[in-house]
Amino acid sequence: MKSAQDRQKNYAYQRRKPLEFQLGDKVMLKVSPLKGVIRFGKKGKLKPRYIGPFEVKSKVGPVAYRLKLPEQLAGIHNTFHVSNLRKCLVDEAQQIPLEEVHVDEKLNFIEEPLQIEDRKVKKLRKKEIPLVKVKWNARHGPNFTWELENIMKDKYPHLFK
Incomplete structure (x- = not known):
């Protein structure tokens, strides 16, 4: 049993990548679709899961970062766990303008x-x-x-x- 656990642990650790961001890095912020709303932009798996990019302002702890958020997201706390962030290589052509995305205080998409x-x-x-x-x-x-x-x-x- 112990050898099987060790083998599975090794498999999991081989694929795990520690995420760390530097000050000034651009990151994407994970959002979840509102339950019951099935369409935002594209259907199903193709709907956007991340918004941004946002700049990393400071590192709060070993796994928490403070982001520089625009005024449209002023009601949202600006500190996020590393699991809700994704490194972003800024490509202006693929950005979704934040004015077009309606997000509530729990980071859920709102589409009316x-x-x-x-x-x-x-x-x-x-x-x-x-x-x-x-x-x-x-x-x-x-x-x-x-x-x-x-x-x-x-x-x-x-x-x-």
Whole structure:
């Protein structure tokens, strides 16, 4: 049993890389999608998981760093664990402007529908499913998606007046 544990420990340590950042390094900050919102920019696995880049202002402890955050993220504490950071080689072409990303105080994406564009009924063999075409406030990826009408009425009743 001990030899198997040691073998697995060696496998894990071979792939582990200690992360350390220097003052002035650019890092990306990990954010999590809001539960229930399935689209931000792109669908599924292709949605952005990191925002930034942000500059490392100081090292707080062995695994904590203080970042220089813009005013849009003023409500968020500026000290983060190293597991929430990723080193960034700054490429201006691939940056998502922070004005386009709506993030709450828990670093969750916020995406709101703007209006209902169209309606249709999907007919199956024994039932009909009402759908609405929704225009979202995201600028990257598809701006329009087809959603179930009853779910959209429950979440966003102001769109159906």
